[in-house]
Amino acid sequence: MSAAAAVARAVPPAPRGTLVLGRTFLHPAFDYLLIGGGLSLLFAAAVALRGREAAGPPAGLVLTSALPMLIFVCNMAHFAASTVRLYTREGALARNPFLTMAFPLVSLALVALAIAFPEKLGANLNALYFTWSPYHYAAQAYGLAVMYCYRSSCPLTDRDKWRVRLACLPPFVLAFLSFPASGLEWFVAPATILDNPALHTTRQVTRMVLIAVTFLAPPALVLYFRRGGRALPAISVLVILANGIWWTVLPYLQAFVWVTVFHGLQYLAITSIFHVQERMKRPDNRGAWWIHALWFYGLCLGLGYVLFQVLPLGYEAAGFGWAASSTLVVAAINIHHFIVDAYIWRLKKDPNYRVVESAA
């Protein structure tokens, strides 16, 4: 038997067809609804359907009353989850010394500076946060899509990964061009854009094109893989599609609120799975999986509460203004989360890859 034949035997064959269910982490229903973003699509459909009915409050309104609690249990906890995961990973301090040991102080100092100079620094910090957010969501969609490909024995070449990334990016570019006080408007004043008809028209046309591209990219990706004789896991396509719908169907403010809730849910689910699987594989593990999951989520909830609710009051008590403290602490937590995320989800030469490949 030749070496090539041996390698071919060792690697499971790539699934054929158009789409496959793929190998999920817990259960297809759980993975597709929470991690894949299926729940958010059901929510959007429910809001649209209830909106047509004359009787009864719209579903969106009903959920809006529960929004502070949803933000607390999903959104705030998810921001804290990246920090909790950063410090609970084995060998985290040795692997990322700057991120784990120096970056907290750097972040606190930068926030203090931004709060002290809200007009010069604070405004830019907030604009950076709003500009980066849609990119972060696109990157998460890319990461999850690739992760499920690996897990479902759908090997990806660099060219494939580039295509997947390209399919995830249109919502970010759309948000960059569309959202007030961020993206394009961070660099060019809205009144200047309006005064320049060519710029204004180009922006409008590009936005329309990007909306179409956002919806066409996932099926195009499926066709690309099909042409190569491979089938994508449907959850990879769903993740990309859900992110696209979040940024195109929902209006600006709703997008920022609801996207963070569903993105938070997605994030907490996948982070908890990684945390629990790593803990369960430790030779000295004595706890049940649910104890690890509860412990992890409890830490995220507590830290999220301190970061979002207590820290702004701390800056205010230290003599800074409330308006700047309450807004810029939120901006800084977001940016810290984006940066930490870029490190803790690496797959190459990282223990993360073992979790991705392992059975549920």
Add this chain to the structure above:
Amino acid sequence: MGWVPFPGTLTDAIIEHLKPPAPAPVSAKQKGYRVLFYLGLGAFGLLAIVGGARASVVRKLPSLYDAADIYERATELEERGDLAGAARELSAATFIQPQELSGYERLGYVQGLAGDAAGELATYERAYLNNPLSPRANMILGLGYMRRQRYEPASDRLHLAVSLDDREPMLHAALGDLLVAQKKYDEAIATFDRALELDPDESAIHNKAAIAHAYAGKHERARQLFERAVQLDPGNHEAAGNLQQLLTLMNQGGQ
């Protein structure tokens, strides 16, 4: 090195083996990281403690409060008469969130109270420059110009505001205010009629429409509108006062 029996023998090797392993040398870089880590942890802990203490004073914990209520302290400062402090808070809010028009409105109001007319207009201009297609931003700036009797730019902004959102009664009402200021009473009456058509239950618009009618000499219609304004909102003291003045005028004039 201490005394070792039978050096170079098996005993020597055993003693060497039993020695605790020497701790890995800590580099200066690692030491630096550790110092930064503890400083960061200390700063975070301190902020959390003073934040918790502050929360107990303002009674925020353990409830979930709306951290986005960035105008909260500005309102408190304004009520205490600290207009400069309130303006500082609101100014920061408008620079950090330039798309939030409430901040500009509140800041302009506080600057107006403090007698900073130039600052007030600059605030409204900034609201417009950051939100040029917002009907409300155009209205805010238009009203700002109107108060400074710069009627031409005020007219541009208020007409644009109405054209951007023809279904918003307050925009029509603001344009009506400008037309009254310009003494174009018939146009003002037509504009207020449109506003009342869109929102027939708004006391403030009835009051404004009544003023236009009163200036146009249509006192009976003005009286009806003032009465309706008071009926819709008995707390509308401005409308009640205007009604009294009009009735006095009508009695003196014999109408």
